[in-house]
Amino acid sequence: MSELNDPRVFFAAERTLLAWNRTSLALIAFGFLVERSALLLRLLRPDAVSAFEHQAQLWAGVAFLLLGAWTALWSSLQYRRVVKTLKPIEIPEGYSVSSGPFANFVVALLGLLLAGYLFLL
Numbered sequence: 001m002s003e004l005n006d007p008r009v010f011f012a013a014e015r016t017l018l019a020w021n022r023t024s025l026a027l028i029a030f031g032f033l034v035e036r037s038a039l040l041l042r043l044l045r046p047d048a049v050s051a052f053e054h055q056a057q058l059w060a061g062v063a064f065l066l067l068g069a070w071t072a073l074w075s076s077l078q079y080r081r082v083v084k085t086l087k088p089i090e091i092p093e094g095y096s097v098s099s100g101p102f103a104n105f106v107v108a109l110l111g112l113l114l115a116g117y118l119f120l121l
Contacts (some may be wrong), residue, residue: 002078005087005089005090006090007089007090007091007092009086010083010090010091010092010095010097011085013079013082013083013086014078014091015074015103016075017075017100017101018100020071020072020075020104021072021075021100021103021104021107023037023068023071024068024069024071024072024075024104024107024108024111025035025068025072025107026068027064027065027067027068027071028053028064028065028068028069028107028110028111028114029049029063029068030064030068031060031061031062031063031065031066031067031068031115032061032065032114032118033055033061034046034060034061034064035058035060035062035065035118036059036061036062037057038053038054038057038061040074042054044115048112058119061081062115062119062120063115065111065112065115065118066111066112066115068107068111069107069108069109069111069115070108072105072107072111073104073105073108075104076101076104076105076108077099079100079101079104080101083097
């Protein structure tokens, strides 16, 4: 339990959650870029890219997508654990503590859906 009785502790936890959200979005975007670059190379120079290289890029891209989704999910769970330890005085009255984790859960879900789509494509 926190003993500071200061709402800045809550806002620091929320800023950390948002930083992890940006990290997960960057990982998902990078994974999509890696996977799509394989398709672009195959279209531009079909003889230069082997099937193994194409599969390796697909797996690497999907791995980054899954890492981004896991990061979003894990950071939401960590945030909820921290918020549970705070006293009511440390959370501003009427402030929603669930909108940040909800956004991260949506990012995780979309990352998983995109990974599944690219893997099954």
